Amino acid sequence: MPSVFLPNVSDGRISAFTRRMHASPINLKEHTPNSIFSRIPGSEVPHQKIKHSAKVTVVGVGNVGMACAQTMLSAGLLNELALVDAQRDKLQGELLDLQHAAAFLPRVKIVADTDYHVSADFDICIVTAGARQREGESRIDLFERNVNLFKKIIPELIRHSPDTKLLIVSNPVDILAFASWKLSGLPPNRVIGSGTNLDSSRLRFLLAVRRVFDIAKKSWRSSIRWLSTVPMK
Secondary structure, rough: OOOEOOOOOOOOOOOOHHHHHOOOOOOOHHHHHHHOOOOOOOOOOOOOOOOEEEEEEEEOOHHHHHHHHHHHHHHOOOEEEEEEEOOHHHHHHHHHHHOOOHHHOOOEEEOOOOHHHHHHOOOOEEEEOOOOOOOOOOOHHHHHHHHHHHHHHHHHHHHHHHOEEEOOOOOOHHHHHHHHHHHOOOOOOEEEEOOOOOHHHHHHHHHHHOOOOOHHHHHHOOOOOOOOEEEOO
């Protein structure tokens, strides 16, 4: 096996270290593959076919749900999108908006219904539906109403898509993600809550406005989303 040399460089600005490297070739015969490029034990990753697009259901066509749908469509992450909501008129209106914009988006099959059968065999189900907090209503009371709502939503999603992954966005997200895990019977790694990502983004923005740039890059907020958060670095 031939030795490997660095290129011949005549530039006087080259460092002494580089000149020494240039003068001393590396003989690959002296190095076995195990001594240079040895594989770390346990680092082998099984071959998996990468899926570049997915079938995604969005439950709840309010501002958050439609923002999720439009972002995924614009990013080209979907080949099928299903919208589910209890309000048929609003659902049809949002569906028409997306269909009318189809010329400016990647080609995606978009369906909508009040029945969960349209979500059958979908890869991911994003739940943004939730009751609005009434005037004078405590957060605990609102949580109980949302849990009762989830008792109808989650089993229907799992019945039609038993292999799906759940992404919970509704508030209080951490508690509802836990409730969704219990209601779904799915493994915990297939039920995900959005957590304090939004709070962390807000914190970074406020720190950046005050020109605390180093902290803004590394800070996040921890605790139960929507009930209380603690800034951390």
